Amino acid sequence: MAGKIVSETLSKLARMGDVTLYEPAGDSPHNERVRRKRKQEFNFSDCIANLQTPRGPKPVLKTMLTTACERNCHYCVFRAGRTKTKRMTFSPDAMAGAFDTLQRAKQVDGLFLSSGIIKGSVTTQDKIIDTADIIRSKQRYRGYIHLKIMPGIEYDQLYRAMQLADRISVNLEAPTSARLHKLAPKKIFVQELLCMLQWAEQIRRDHPQERLASSVTQFVVGAVGDTDLELMSMSDKLYAQARLARVYYSSFSPVPGTPFEDLPASDLLREFRLYQSSFLLRDYQWDVEELPFQRDGNLRTDIDPKQAWADEHLVHAPIEIMRAEREELLRIPGVGRIGVEAILRARRRGALRDLAQLKQIGIRSPQKLANYVLLDGAQPARQNRLF
Numbered sequence: 001m002a003g004k005i006v007s008e009t010l011s012k013l014a015r016m017g018d019v020t021l022y023e024p025a026g027d028s029p030h031n032e033r034v035r036r037k038r039k040q041e042f043n044f045s046d047c048i049a050n051l052q053t054p055r056g057p058k059p060v061l062k063t064m065l066t067t068a069c070e071r072n073c074h075y076c077v078f079r080a081g082r083t084k085t086k087r088m089t090f091s092p093d094a095m096a097g098a099f100d101t102l103q104r105a106k107q108v109d110g111l112f113l114s115s116g117i118i119k120g121s122v123t124t125q126d127k128i129i130d131t132a133d134i135i136r137s138k139q140r141y142r143g144y145i146h147l148k149i150m151p152g153i154e155y156d157q158l159y160r161a162m163q164l165a166d167r168i169s170v171n172l173e174a175p176t177s178a179r180l181h182k183l184a185p186k187k188i189f190v191q192e193l194l195c196m197l198q199w200a201e202q203i204r205r206d207h208p209q210e211r212l213a214s215s216v217t218q219f220v221v222g223a224v225g226d227t228d229l230e231l232m233s234m235s236d237k238l239y240a241q242a243r244l245a246r247v248y249y250s251s252f253s254p255v256p257g258t259p260f261e262d263l264p265a266s267d268l269l270r271e272f273r274l275y276q277s278s279f280l281l282r283d284y285q286w287d288v289e290e291l292p293f294q295r296d297g298n299l300r301t302d303i304d305p306k307q308a309w310a311d312e313h314l315v316h317a318p319i320e321i322m323r324a325e326r327e328e329l330l331r332i333p334g335v336g337r338i339g340v341e342a343i344l345r346a347r348r349r350g351a352l353r354d355l356a357q358l359k360q361i362g363i364r365s366p367q368k369l370a371n372y373v374l375l376d377g378a379q380p381a382r383q384n385r386l387f
C-alpha cells in the first residue's frame with residue numbers, strides 16, 4: 001500500500017513539473033529560470049533543480065504541497081479562480097515519502113518546499129512543517145531543506161520551521177506596503193511579511209546556540225511601478241536589520257488568465273542590475289545613497305552600477321593602486337575581493353606599473369580599470385595588444 005502511495009505521488013510530482021519556476025532558491029537564480037523543454041512524457045527532471053545551496057551544489061526537489069490557493073495575488077499562476085491552473089495537493093506523508101524515495105535513489109539531495117494557501121496560512125504552514133518533520137525525524141535526513149513561510153503565521157511555527165530548515169523564504173513581493181497592495185491585495189505588508197523576517201532574526205538572536213535557518217526574500221520587479229530606489233532601500237534595511245542571506249529580484253512576467261496578463265514583461269537587464277547593486281550593499285558595504293540612481297529613482301540598465309559610480313567619482317580622482325586602502329580598491333570597477341587581495345600581495349613585492357602586471361596577478365579585464373586608477377603615480381597606458 002505504502003509503495004502504491006509513493007508511486008502515485010511520484011507520478012503526480014512529475015506531472016506537476018516546474019511549478020516553482022518563479023521562485024528562485026539557489027545562488028544562480030538566472031539559471032533556475034531556464035524553462036526546460038516540454039517533453040512527450042512526464043519525468044522528474046522538471047521538478048529537480050541543480051542549485052548552489054549554502055551546502056554546495058545539489059540536485060534539489062523543488063516543488064509545492066499544493067497548487068491550490070485561496071488568495072488572489074494579481075501576478076500569480078496559482079491565484080484563486082484561475083481556471084487554467086491544474087490543482088494538485090499532497091499530504092505531508094505522501095510528499096515526505098516521495099522525497100525519501102528520490103533521495104535514496106540519489107536523484108535528489110535537498111528539498112525546496114513551497115505551497116499555495118488553503119484553509120489559512122497557519123494550517124498550510126503546519127503541513128509544510130509536518131513534511132519537514134517527517135523527513136528530519138522519521139527518515140533521519142540531515143541534508144539541505146529550504147521551506148517557504150506563509151504570510152502571517154504564528155511565532156512558534158516560524159521557530160519550528162527554522163529548526164527544521166537550512167533556509168526559509170518570506171517573500172515580501174514588493175518594497176512598500178502601497179506597492180504590495182497593487183500586487184497582492186490580500187497580503188498585509190508589515191504584519192504578515194516584514195514581521196516574519198524581523199521575528200526570524202529575533203529568533204536567531206534569542207537562540208544563538210541553535211543551528212537555525214537563514215532567511216531570504218523575493219521581490220516581483222516591474223509590475224506596479226516599483227523603483228530601483230525603493231527596492232534597494234528595502235533590501236538594505238533587510239540586510240542590516242534582518243540579516244538576510246540574500247534578496248531575489250524576479251522580473252515580472254505576465255501570466256495569461258490573471259489581472260496582469262496584459263502588462264508588459266519587465267526587463268531582464270534591470271533584474272541583473274538590481275542583483276549587481278544588491279551585492280554592492282551586501283558584500284561591499286555600500287550605502288544606498290551611493291548607488292547611481294537617476295532622477296526617476298531607477299538605475300541605468302546599460303551600465304554596471306559600480307562603473308556608473310566610478311565614471312562620476314573616479315575619472316577625475318583616480319585611485320592609486322600602490323597606496324589605496326582595501327576599501328578604496330574595492331570601489332574600482334572590475335576588481336572584486338579576490339582581485340583586491342591579489343593587488344595587496346603583489347604590491348608588497350614591488351611596484352605595479354602597467355596593466356599587463358594586473359593581468360598577470362589575475363585581474364580579468366585590466367583595461368576596464370584604465371580610466372579609474374593610477375599605477376605608481378601614472379595613468380596606465382592602454383596596451384590592448386597585451387590582452
Ligand code: SF4
Nearest residue numbers: 069071073076079116
Ligand atoms: S499566496 Fe502565493 S500561491 Fe497564492 S496567489 Fe499569492 S503568490 Fe500565488
